[in-house]
Amino acid sequence: MTALPDVLPDVPPAELPARRRAPLWRLLRAEVRWIFRRPRTLVVLALLAVLPVITGVAVDLTLNGGGAPVDTGPPGAGPGASDGGPPIFVTMAASAFVLPLGSLMTLLMLMLPLTVAMASGDALAGEQSHGTLRGWLLAPVSRGRLLLVKSAGVLVVALVASGLVVASGMVTGLVLTGTDGLVSMSGTELSMGDVLWRLGVAVAWATFYLMAIGAVALAISAFTEHPMVVVVGVLGGLIVSVVLMQISALDWLHPYLLPSSLTSMVDLIRDPVSFDGLAEGAFRAGCYLVIGMSLAYARITTKDG
Numbered sequence: 506m507t508a509l510p511d512v513l514p515d516v517p518p519a520e521l522p523a524r525r526r527a528p529l530w531r532l533l534r535a536e537v538r539w540i541f542r543r544p545r546t547l548v549v550l551a552l553l554a555v556l557p558v559i560t561g562v563a564v565d566l567t568l569n570g571g572g573a574p575v576d577t578g579p580p581g582a583g584p585g586a587s588d589g590g591p592p593i594f595v596t597m598a599a600s601a602f603v604l605p606l607g608s609l610m611t612l613l614m615l616m617l618p619l620t621v622a623m624a625s626g627d628a629l630a631g632e633q634s635h636g637t638l639r640g641w642l643l644a645p646v647s648r649g650r651l652l653l654v655k656s657a658g659v660l661v662v663a664l665v666a667s668g669l670v671v672a673s674g675m676v677t678g679l680v681l682t683g684t685d686g687l688v689s690m691s692g693t694e695l696s697m698g699d700v701l702w703r704l705g706v707a708v709a710w711a712t713f714y715l716m717a718i719g720a721v722a723l724a725i726s727a728f729t730e731h732p733m734v735v736v737v738g739v740l741g742g743l744i745v746s747v748v749l750m751q752i753s754a755l756d757w758l759h760p761y762l763l764p765s766s767l768t769s770m771v772d773l774i775r776d777p778v779s780f781d782g783l784a785e786g787a788f789r790a791g792c793y794l795v796i797g798m799s800l801a802y803a804r805i806t807t808k809d810g
Contacts, residue, residue: 529650536658540624546662549620553666556616557608557674564604565681600688601678602700603774606707608674609667610770613711614747615740617666621715622739624662625722626732628655629805633730648806656723656798663715667708675704689776703773710783714766717790718743720797727804763793 540546609617687695695703718739726735746762749755759765766789769782 529654532650532654533657536654537661540627540658540662543627545623546620549616549623550666550669553612553616553620554669554673556612557604557670558677560608560611561604561674561677561681600690601675601682601684602687602695602703603690604678604681605671605674605704606770606774609670609707609711610767612670613714613767613770614764615743617663617670617711617715618718618739618743619736620666621659621663621719622722622736623732624659625655625719625726625739626735628658629723629726629801630729630735631726631732649802652723652798652802652805656719659719659723660712660716663719664708664712667711667715671704671708690771690774691776693776695776703778706783707770707773710770710787713787713794714763714790717763717793717797720794720801722797724797724800724804727801727808760789763789766790 684697687697687700689695721742722735722739725738726732729735743764746764750759750762750765766782766786769786772779772782
């Protein structure tokens, strides 16, 4: 048996096999597949699909259970309805169009941000805690491309979650009220095409809003190895923001708080649609998106290991 030499022959660097960069599409596909294989992701998405059904059935039984006609208020009625309740929930019992948007607005306060925060926490902090983040860098994948892939995964989660809520709410509304129940909060009847483009705008706006939250969550995720810190930080920030919005003495601070954009989605239920509030909310979300992604990029490109 021939003994191995003590010293391996030197191989010129030019003759060493070059490490090929993994294609971006393959990284994106692997990331999305990994996200939707997590049991907690599937559980949260299933819960998001069920909640609009529960809301629609509960409102229908509450307002129509006794056989009394549903009073949706005068056209363009605001929060001060005669029955003391929010007109948007009253209108849900008579309009298949209001249920998906009302459900989306409600879930954007907590459940949808929780979904995005979980995905963002797993994207960087979770993989860092399990030691799998180093495998991305050995692929080889630059840190900028790594953040791009992780951000794309969060974006897909935000889009799927928002679309699932709207689709579930729309199907539930059609089952409860039929195709004749496509009525705006202003009292005007809408065509199916008009309803679909409004719902499309709502999903796009909600996805952008959630991506702003996801960018902040990715920034937090880049500074820690504990995914729960990301979830608690994001939800804690949103809860504090909602509390601050209730303090009239802090009116000067309200335009800088991200949740203050949510009320602008009501404009999609009215006729005609006003895009002023939606545009302002999108600009506010864009500012959070830029700041969050900048912090995440600065951290991930300077972090050791």
